[in-house]
Amino acid sequence: MNPILTELRVAAYGAWQRRWLALGIAWGVAMLGWLAVAFFPNSYESKARIFVQLDDVLAEQIGIGPNDARRELQRVRQTLTSAVNLEKVVRATRIGETVADRRQMEAAVALLSKEVTVVSDQDNLFEITAVSGDSNLSDLQNSRLAQDIVQKMIDIFREENLSGGRGEMKGTLAFMDQQLENRKRELEAAEQKRMTFEAQNAESIPGSGALAQRQEAARSEMRGIDADIAAGQSALAAIEGQLNGTPATIQVPGGGGIREALGQAQAQLAGLRSRGLTDSHPDVIAARNQIALLARQAAGDRSGGAPNPAYSSLQSIKAERQANLQALLSRRASLQGEMGLLAGRAAGEPMVAAESARINRDYDVLKAQYDKLLQDREELRLRGQVESETSAVKFQVIDPPTTPRKPVAPNRPLLLFAVLVIAIGAGIGTSVAASQVQSSFATAAKLEAATGLPVLGSISQTITDAAREINRRRMKWFAGGSAALGGVFVLLLAVELVQRSMVA
Numbered sequence: 001m002n003p004i005l006t007e008l009r010v011a012a013y014g015a016w017q018r019r020w021l022a023l024g025i026a027w028g029v030a031m032l033g034w035l036a037v038a039f040f041p042n043s044y045e046s047k048a049r050i051f052v053q054l055d056d057v058l059a060e061q062i063g064i065g066p067n068d069a070r071r072e073l074q075r076v077r078q079t080l081t082s083a084v085n086l087e088k089v090v091r092a093t094r095i096g097e098t099v100a101d102r103r104q105m106e107a108a109v110a111l112l113s114k115e116v117t118v119v120s121d122q123d124n125l126f127e128i129t130a131v132s133g134d135s136n137l138s139d140l141q142n143s144r145l146a147q148d149i150v151q152k153m154i155d156i157f158r159e160e161n162l163s164g165g166r167g168e169m170k171g172t173l174a175f176m177d178q179q180l181e182n183r184k185r186e187l188e189a190a191e192q193k194r195m196t197f198e199a200q201n202a203e204s205i206p207g208s209g210a211l212a213q214r215q216e217a218a219r220s221e222m223r224g225i226d227a228d229i230a231a232g233q234s235a236l237a238a239i240e241g242q243l244n245g246t247p248a249t250i251q252v253p254g255g256g257g258i259r260e261a262l263g264q265a266q267a268q269l270a271g272l273r274s275r276g277l278t279d280s281h282p283d284v285i286a287a288r289n290q291i292a293l294l295a296r297q298a299a300g301d302r303s304g305g306a307p308n309p310a311y312s313s314l315q316s317i318k319a320e321r322q323a324n325l326q327a328l329l330s331r332r333a334s335l336q337g338e339m340g341l342l343a344g345r346a347a348g349e350p351m352v353a354a355e356s357a358r359i360n361r362d363y364d365v366l367k368a369q370y371d372k373l374l375q376d377r378e379e380l381r382l383r384g385q386v387e388s389e390t391s392a393v394k395f396q397v398i399d400p401p402t403t404p405r406k407p408v409a410p411n412r413p414l415l416l417f418a419v420l421v422i423a424i425g426a427g428i429g430t431s432v433a434a435s436q437v438q439s440s441f442a443t444a445a446k447l448e449a450a451t452g453l454p455v456l457g458s459i460s461q462t463i464t465d466a467a468r469e470i471n472r473r474r475m476k477w478f479a480g481g482s483a484a485l486g487g488v489f490v491l492l493l494a495v496e497l498v499q500r501s502m503v504a
Contacts, residue, residue, distance in 0.1 A: 018431035023481050026427030030485060033419030034492060040415070042407035042499075043133030046146035048154055049399040052124045080157060086112050089152045094145060098136075116149065125398070128153045131408065139499060143404040150401035176377040183370045190363045197359055218339045225332045232325040239321060243314045261312070262294040286319035405500070412496050420489050 086109045090096045095112070099105050115131040130149035132142040269287040277284050293315060463471070 018434050019478055021434060022427035022431040023478060023485075024427070025430045026423040027481070027485060028423075029426045030419055030423035030488070033423060034416060034488075037410070037412060037415045037419060039135075040410045040412070041133045041135040042139050042142060042412075043131050043409040044139070044143040044146045044404035044406075045129060045131045045408040046143075046150045046401050046404055047127060047129045047399070048150045048397065048401040049121075049125065049127050050154060050157060051396045051398045052126065080118050080153065081113060081116055083109050083113075085153075085156050086116070088156060089116075089149055092152045093148045094141075095134075112149070116153065118153070126157070128157070133407075133409065139407070147401045147403055154397060154401070173377065173380055176373065176380060180370070180373050180377060183366065183373055187363075187366045187370050190359070190366050194359045194363055197356065215339065215342050218335060218342060222332070222335050222339065225328055225335065229325065229328045229332065232321060232328055236318065236321045236325055239314060239318045243311070243318055246308060246311045246314055262291065265291045265294055265312075282320050282323040285323050286316045289319040290315055407500070413493055416489060416492050416496070420485070423485075 087105060090099060090105065090108050090112060095108055099108055115133075117129045119127045119129070121127055128150050130146050130153065132146035132149065134142055134145070137145065265287060269284070269291060272281070272284050272287055279285070279288075290312060294312075
C-alpha cells in the first residue's frame with residue numbers, strides 16, 4: 001500500500017501546486033458546459049387516457065361481435081399515427097404556422113411521429129402521449145402545444161371510431177351498388193344472348209330445355225304411354241269377354257223392343273251433338289256404335305224382344321275403351337316420330353346442344369353471383385344502420401390531456417451538476433498531468449528511484465512571513481474563485497426553478 005499512497009500524495013501535491021491551473025480549467029469547462037446545457041430546449045409531455053366500450057347486444061345479433069370491434073379498434077390505433085392523421089395534427093396546431101411547402105410538411109410529420117405514441121394498456125383502454133420541445137418556442141408555448149397535440153389526437157380517435165366507420169360503410173355500400181349494377185347489366189346481356197340463341201334454334205331447343213333434356217322427357221313419356229297401352233288392352237279384353245257372355249235382347253212383356261231402344265239411342269246422340277260435342281268425342285263415338293248395333297239388331301229381329309240394358313252398357317264401355325286405346329296408340333306413334341326427329345337433330349347438330357348448355361351455364365353463374373351480391377349488400381346495409389343507430393363503439397375520455405408543469409427532458413439540474421463535476425475533474429486531471437511532465441522530483445524516494453543512487457537526506461522548504469502573507473492572500477483568492485464557481489452553479493439552479501414556476 002505504501003507505493004500507492006506515495007503516488008497519491010505526489011499527485012495531490014502536484015495538483016495543489018498547480019491549483020490555479022485546475023481552477024481555470026474548471027471554470028472554462030463549466031462555462032462551456034453550462035452554456036451548452038442552456039441551449040438544450042425543454043421538452044414538455046402531455047398524456048390522456050380514453051376508454052372504449054365494445055359490448056353491444058344488438059350488434060352481436062347481426063354479426064358485429066366483440067372480436068370484430070376489437071380488430072377495428074386495433075386498426076384505428078395503428079392508423080392513428082399515420083402520416084395523414086399526423087398531417088391533420090400539424091395543420092390544426094401551431095406547428096403548421098411554420099410550414100410553407102410540402103417538404104416542410106413532410107419534415108414536420110416525420111418529427112411529430114417520433115413525439116407521439118399511442119399505447120393500449122388493456123383491451124379497451126388507450127393512452128395517448130405527446131412531447132413538444134421546439135427550441136423556437138418558449139416553455140409555456142411548448143407546454144400548451146403538447147396539450148393541443150394530445151387533444152387533436154383524441155378528436156381524430158373519436159372521428160375514426162364514431163364517424164369514420166360510418167363513412168367507410170357508405171363507401172362500401174356505394175361500391176356494392178356499383179358492382180350490383182355491373183352484374184345486372186352482365187346478367188341482362190346473358191339473358192338476351194340466351195333468348196336470341198333459343199329463337200335462332202327454336203326447333204332444336206324450344207323453351208328453356210336442352211335437346212338432351214327433351215329426349216329424356218320423351219323417353220319417360222314413351223314409357224308411361226306403353227304402360228297405359230298395356231293396361232288399356234287388358235281392360236278391353238276383359239270387357240269383350242263380358243260382352244260375349246251377355247245377351248243382346250231380353251223378352252219383356254209389353255216392351256217396346258229393339259226399335260224403341262234404337263229411337264232412344266238416336267235421341268241421346270242428338271242431345272250429345274246439341275251440346276256441341278264433335279264426332280271424335282268418345283261419348284259421341286259410343287252413341288254412334290250403339291245406334292249401329294241396335295240398327296243391325298232391329299233389322300234381324302222378328303221376335304219383338306227388348307234390348308238388354310247390360311249389353312248396351314257393356315257396348316258403351318267397350319267403345320270408350322277402344323277410343324282411349326286408339327288415342328294412346330296415336331300419341332305413341334306421334335311420340336316415336338318426335339323421338340326420331342330429336343335423335344336426328346342431336347346427331348346432326350352437336351354444337352348447338354353444347355352451345356346451349358354453355359350459355360345456360362354462364363347465365364346460371366351470373367345469376368348466382370347477382371343473388372349473392374344482393375344478399376351481401378342488404379346485410380351490409382343492415383349492419384351500417386345498426387352501427388349508426390346503436391353506436392356499437394362507445395367512446396369516453398377517462399383522463400383529459402394533462403397540462404405539463406415541468407419538462408420531462410432534459411433533466412437540467414442533473415446536467416448542471418454533471419457539468420460541474422466534469423469541470424472539477426478536468427481541472428484536477430489537467431493539473432496532475434502537468435505535474436507529471438516536469439523535471440523535478442516531489443520526494444527523495446522518486447529521486448533515488450530515478451537515478452539509482454542513494455539519497456542521504458532532504459531539506460524542507462523555509463517560508464518567510466512575507467511569503468506566508470502572500471500565500472494566505474492567494475489562498476483567499478483561490479477559495480473565492482472556487483466558491484464563485486459553486487455560486488454560479490446555485491444561481492443556474494435557481495434560474496431553472498424560476499422558469500419552471502413561470503410555466504406552472
